[in-house]
Amino acid sequence: MTLRGLVRFLYGLMVLVGLLAAGPAAAQQAGDTLSVDCPAPRVLEMCVELDARRAIDPDAGPLTFRWTMGDGTQLTGPTVQHCYQRRASYTIQLDVIEEATGEVRTAEKLIPVDFTKEIVLNFRAVDTVRVGQPVTFDALDSQLPLCQNVVVLWDFRDGYVTNGRLVQHAFRRPGRYAVRMSLRGNGPDACPSSHCVSRIVQVIP
Template sequence: MRVQPVTFCRTGLPLAAVFLLLAGSAARAQQAGDTTSVRCGPPLTPMLCVDLDGRASIDPAAGPLTYRWLMGDGTTLTGPVVSHCYKERKNYVVQLDVVVDQTGEVRTGQKYIPVNLVRQDIVDFTAQPSRVRVGESVAFAAPEAQLPNCQNVRLIWDFRDGVVAQGRTAQHAFRRPGTYSVRFSMRGYGADACTGSHCTTREIIVEP
């Protein structure tokens, strides 16, 4: 995710931009109603780590600079490029101060970088246990799954043995041995990415 540039200034002259990149890929979409033919992507788990690059904030006339990142959770990091992992999934505000080494002048950010770890797509589920015998029940749950930019999200379980269920949790017992790629789909409504479904799979091994 790219945010707006952060500008630093002295006597009204802007330094260059700073961008924040959040690692991770967008959820893969499938057509509404399609639960068999579309390949699902890997789970989209909550992202707690961010990479920040401030190398674009340069002022050749000022000489060497020290980059000081205030991460919003009490952590301070230094360097033009930093990585940080938060302990909680919440909203943070990151501030970058640029220090002129020669004079000690601190060029405080006039804008701040929002890091929203709450409004992100999460497409993931648990299956306990993942290895069972025929007739034994498996508990499926998706406690954190969300598509915050979608409306009327439906959670659909396709156990790949002809049985489909809905809801945030499900229980299922397989009647035949084999390896089942259980599919968890999140079907939402809205613009763009919400017009289809987002899905992921996990394998369940069923022994005789």
């Protein structure tokens, strides 16, 4: 039996995108940061789990599965897991080696993985800050892939609003502020008008 017959297909590829916050974000009307509740940011894990066990012919003898993950990482085994650090498109290559003969089947399977198509609603900031201390708010990873002309809007809940993917703000009074970040874009019908998330910043004297 040839190695092509040993591994007919890759079974059970799962692209796991972990939502670490509950529920989808609420849609808003353009420019509105007040009328809807904004949930916590949705943090997406860019991880894949790959399983080739059901593609193995038990009569074929020992096989080595070599996975090239597309980001410089190489893993071996019939099942592997991997998390990516950068939001991008990758092609995973599976090479299969028949251990008895050393025969290598290069690119037995090519698996495209694209993390650029997911809606990402997240921003980074410190949890606690002092009055008057500048705070950086970073929404560089957020995206609405189906939208055009996406604008990032900020409402710091202290009377100050601004826009931009990377901004700074200094709170003038102590308190607990549910800072809101919303993405607004336009495009085809599948493009949501806006999405909003919030994160608590505690301001101390």
